Amino acid sequence: MEYIDCATCEQHMNSFIENKLVGEMLWQFLTHVEKCPDCFEELETRYLIAEALGRLENGEVINLRNELAQKIRVTKRAMYFHYFNEDILRVFEIISMIIIVYEVFGFLSDFFGIVF
Ligand SMILES: [Zn+2]
Numbered sequence: 001m002e003y004i005d006c007a008t009c010e011q012h013m014n015s016f017i018e019n020k021l022v023g024e025m026l027w028q029f030l031t032h033v034e035k036c037p038d039c040f041e042e043l044e045t046r047y048l049i050a051e052a053l054g055r056l057e058n059g060e061v062i063n064l065r066n067e068l069a070q071k072i073r074v075t076k077r078a079m080y081f082h083y084f085n086e087d088i089l090r091v092f093e094i095i096s097m098i099i100i101v102y103e104v105f106g107f108l109s110d111f112f113g114i115v116f
Contacts, residue, residue, distance in 0.1 A: 003028055003031060003032060004025075004028045004029065004032050005032075006032075006036060006038060006039055009029060009032045009033065009036065009039045010039065010042060012025060012029050013039075013042065013043050013046050014046065014050075016029055016043070017043075017046060017047050017050050017051075018050075026075070026079065027076075027079055030072060030075060030076045030079070033072065034072070034076075043068070044065070044068055047064065047068045047071075048064050048065070048068075051064050051067070052064065
């Protein structure tokens, strides 16, 4: 997979802040920002300004620095879950089938006094 450079990352910062970045570009953006201190700092500044301006009107007391870190974490986790969701579900299905089989056998052996 090719990763975006700093210039491309910067182009997408405002879209990210406005929650308009999606899919592959969002994933690449988050991956870059996590690895690139310069871009993270730039994003942090933009985020703080954008959010602070919005919140000033509401008079909210906030910890924006933590919120940005959380926004990155939550978004990436949600994307990770989205991408690997199907594999995880399949694993859970298999596990629950094993448990059901195990319980049925356990029930039969209790009921009939049979040891499997
Ligand atoms: Zn960068």
